[in-house]
Amino acid sequence: MQKNYLAIDIGASSGRHIVGWMENGVLRTEEVYRFPNSVQRVNGHLKWDIDSLFANVKNGIREAFAKYPAIESLSIDTWAVDYVLLKNDQPIYPVYTYRDSRTQAVIPEVHSILPFEQLYQRTGIQFQPFNSIYQLYADKKAGRLAEAEDFLMIPEYLLWKLCGVKAREYTNATSTGLVNAQTGEYDPEILQALGLPETMFPKLTAPGTVLGSLMPNIAAEVGGQTKVVLCATHDTASAVEGIPMEQGDAPFLSSGTWSLLGVKLAKPITSPESRRANFTNEGGVGYIRYLKNIMGLWIIQCVQKQLGISFAEMVELAKTSTYTRIFDVNEARFSAPQDMHAEIRAALTETGEAPATDADLINSIYHSLAYCYGEAYREMEAVTGQHWDKLYIAGGGAKNATLNELTAHYTGKQVVALPIEATAIGNLKIQMNIQ
CATH class of the missing domain: 3.30.420.40 (ATPase, nucleotide binding domain)
Structure with missing residues (x-):
């Protein structure tokens, strides 16, 4: 039954x-x-x-x-x-x-x-x-x-x-x-x-x-x-349980309101190098989730609400833009601004040419997120002394083909996108294991 x-x-x-x-x-x-x-x-x-x-x-x-x-x-x-x-x-x-x-x-x-x-x-x-x-x-x-x-x-x-x-x-x-x-x-x-x-x-x-x-x-x-x-x-701990990895434990990106880029490790790394790189050692199901918190889709969600268009329309708009300037998505100013659109525009204006259109602003967000994923991946390889060829992406962000392509570009890795409810799957797997 x-x-x-x-x-x-x-x-x-x-x-x-x-x-x-x-x-x-x-x-x-x-x-x-x-x-x-x-x-x-x-x-x-x-x-x-x-x-x-x-x-x-x-x-x-x-x-x-x-x-x-x-x-x-x-x-x-x-x-x-x-x-x-x-x-x-x-x-x-x-x-x-x-x-x-x-x-x-x-x-x-x-x-x-x-x-x-x-x-x-x-x-x-x-x-x-x-x-x-x-x-x-x-x-x-x-x-x-x-x-x-x-x-x-x-x-x-x-x-x-x-x-x-x-x-x-x-x-x-x-x-x-x-x-x-x-x-x-x-x-x-x-x-x-x-x-x-x-x-x-x-x-x-x-x-x-x-x-x-x-x-x-x-x-x-x-x-x-x-x-x-x-x-x-912790939803990220369940999400990592829900990601099907074909070849051992490659790095993963749990891409939701927050983006969490990390890898499973047997033991924590609490060295000064790890601290300076701002990596975290969170508990997993029988392992350490060694990862970095990145601002994630929160920025996209805020701008989407402000513009009143769908996520799919945002992607289509981004494709029309050649504006690829990068801003630091992890800056505290993007945590809870009253006006995310204006905050990003201000950040870009402070360092150079401002985005001329909404399409430019959206394209800049995608490039900035993917760039940040690339930086975090390389830092993780440096601190752990390990090298990987893949990045598994699960969660809502895995459905965004444009962001996945940019992530492959900025990381230089093979991206395996898994547009699945990884967190719910991990939650279910843990329940099923104990029956």
Whole structure:
């Protein structure tokens, strides 16, 4: 009898519920529900609507059961670093998003207590102003942490709301900048130095662990009962599990709102060279995901919304342009500008000829992203001392043939584009392995 599994994959711009099953040795999938997700700006701060997210999680499970009455298990993955503080098992609002600027004020203080060189040596996690370590310290300074009794990363919070079991999942925990790269557990010395309550940071749980069944009230609400499982709850960790690599472990590019370019390694690299190149050692399913965070399709998504045209129309426009000037996609100015179009134009104008048309601006974005992928690939080869011939691209960006061609040009590598829901596939594979 066919066994069905449900992957709930939530990104910064949308969430999807995907049912998967094996058919003649091939994994088949069907999307049964999709919902929008977006950052909300309230009183000058950026936050997530966590209650709406959970309502959509339940709505999608209901849709899945309506179509597939028997579901073996489900799991949830989301973006990393963001979390929910809890008091009396209720969220402390707002649930901030990583794009909020509140960490800027505390970063120097964190680094005065623990210099970044020391943090990197212990955790192997690259510096990003939004890493949970800075978010939590900002919460401490604001008095929110003293009020809190517990702390769960967003996918852990959603899974707990479904089954009543709290678990801290390893791959996502590494994104906090608080996990020791050698031990694979929260680092007590970092917690003590920063005055973060150690009771909130217990032992970590490996992906593939069964948490329990849906709580009776949830099962009644969604119209079915199933097991709740921990996948690799950091979406990039699930995406890497979902990328089919024919020849061992070549580098991969998980191309979504963020572009993550990396490779699987047996052990972390926490050398000064690795730190200077700003590579990160995130937890994978039995390996280290050695990778670099690149701004990614976020820039394209913002410009697409502003222009009010489709992604396909953007590609066609770019083809009409010969303007190929490069800007640094990773500059902080592109993280959350009020007007992305104007910000890119300003950046290009500061260093030379401005784009004359929207087509020029779009073409410049594609060239700049691909150029950045090439630079990161070469850096990775230099720091690891290894050489590869391929780059596997999965996620939404893999559907953009123009960007793939430019990536092949700027990396000098064979690009294998896999326009698949790699994250959902990885989520499903982890569930299927434990049955």
